[in-house]
Amino acid sequence: MQMGLAVAMLLCPQNFADSLTALPKEDLGVSGGFYVPAYSSVAMSHGKLRVDFSVTLSVHNASETQPLVVKRIAYFDTAGKQVESYLKAPVALKPLATVSIFIPTDDVRGGTGANFIVDWAATGELAEPAVEALMVGGVANAHYAFISQGRPTRTVGKK
Numbered sequence: 001m002q003m004g005l006a007v008a009m010l011l012c013p014q015n016f017a018d019s020l021t022a023l024p025k026e027d028l029g030v031s032g033g034f035y036v037p038a039y040s041s042v043a044m045s046h047g048k049l050r051v052d053f054s055v056t057l058s059v060h061n062a063s064e065t066q067p068l069v070v071k072r073i074a075y076f077d078t079a080g081k082q083v084e085s086y087l088k089a090p091v092a093l094k095p096l097a098t099v100s101i102f103i104p105t106d107d108v109r110g111g112t113g114a115n116f117i118v119d120w121a122a123t124g125e126l127a128e129p130a131v132e133a134l135m136v137g138g139v140a141n142a143h144y145a146f147i148s149q150g151r152p153t154r155t156v157g158k159k
Helices: 002-011
Strands: 032-037 041-044 049-060 068-076 082-087 092-093 098-103 115-122 132-141 141-150 151-156
Touching: 032 132, 032 141, 049 068, 049 115, 068 098, 092 098, 115 132
Parallel strands: none
Antiparallel strands: 032 115, 032 151, 041 049, 049 098, 049 132, 068 082, 068 092, 068 115, 132 141
């Protein structure tokens, strides 16, 4: 765990050490992924105004008993080009724990069609993780906040 934890803490300004546990020694027989739309910028006023948003991606382990191994958190821009990779090594989340990635308002590299890919694995069947992005921003006296839920991309289990 120490290696994965150290890598995660270096790559992510968020300190989520309390959410992590040791990687399981057993084979990871179940895996899946999520596509999460995110909007670091949104066009308003008939496309004449751009409003920038901060984005918080949260990955929740919904299992009460098993760790969830997060294998990849990658951020892509509107054109599908990878902007950032947040893990160099897998990390394991404690049961019911959450890790979050924060993208500040002034980081508009993602654009209007930004998205995340989150890949996960576990040693056996478990409650499907909840993955979502929260966007918060505003212009003048108007403030906006909205959530985009992750959509499963694949699930592969043992035969």
